[in-house]
Amino acid sequence: MLDQIPYLPYILSAFIGIGLAAASGFRVFLPMFAVSVASYFNWIPMSESFEWLSSLPALITSGIAMIAEILAYYIPFVDHLLDTISVPMATVAGSLLFASQFTELGTFPQWALALIAGGGTAATISSGFAGLRAASTATTGGLGNSVVGTTETAGAGLMSVLAMTAPIIAAVLTIAILIIVIILGRKSWRKLRNRRQSNSMN
Secondary structure, three states: OHHHOOOHHHHHHHHHHHHHHHHHHHOOHHHHHHHHHHHHOOOOOOOHHHHHHHOHHHHHHHHHHHHHHHHHOOOOOHHHHHHHHHHHHHHHHHHHHHHOOOOOOOHHHHHHHHHHHHHHHHHHHHHHHHHHHHHHHHHHOOOOHHHHHHHHHHHHHHHHHHHHHOHHHHHHHHHHHHHHHHHHHHHHHHHHHHHHHHHHHO
């Protein structure tokens, strides 16, 4: 019955891609490692254009990068340094993982859709959590940053698994996360801006 739904493969691909993009907004390399592991062991199919993701070198490299990224967010000052580059990196990773699900569309529509939907989703979540971390530093002196970092890592892991096993749930969660992140992120940036303005006046 599901096979009779028009464009069902593209719809499912979109759900998977948006879930992976959301995971990239939390952590850049964790979802890439998850996809690399899944494709390496043939748990998920991988098109010829993205076969490099299923290679052993990609698996090892993404695994090392994932561990380094996770640990770095628990180091004071280094976490803020990573925040300055996390948004563009997340945009690239989100676009890449989203594009990997749409190899039959053609090059231009594939990457245009990937940049808008995948990159935009990843960038929004990444920038939102950067704002939360900045607000955490301003209000707790950095003591709450480990909580933010742990939440990001858990979110990346959860969304990576759901994107590949329950893509519809992943897509619904992504929409909810985007709404929450936008609301909380705007409040955090506004609170941080007001705090800086009050300090400059004093």
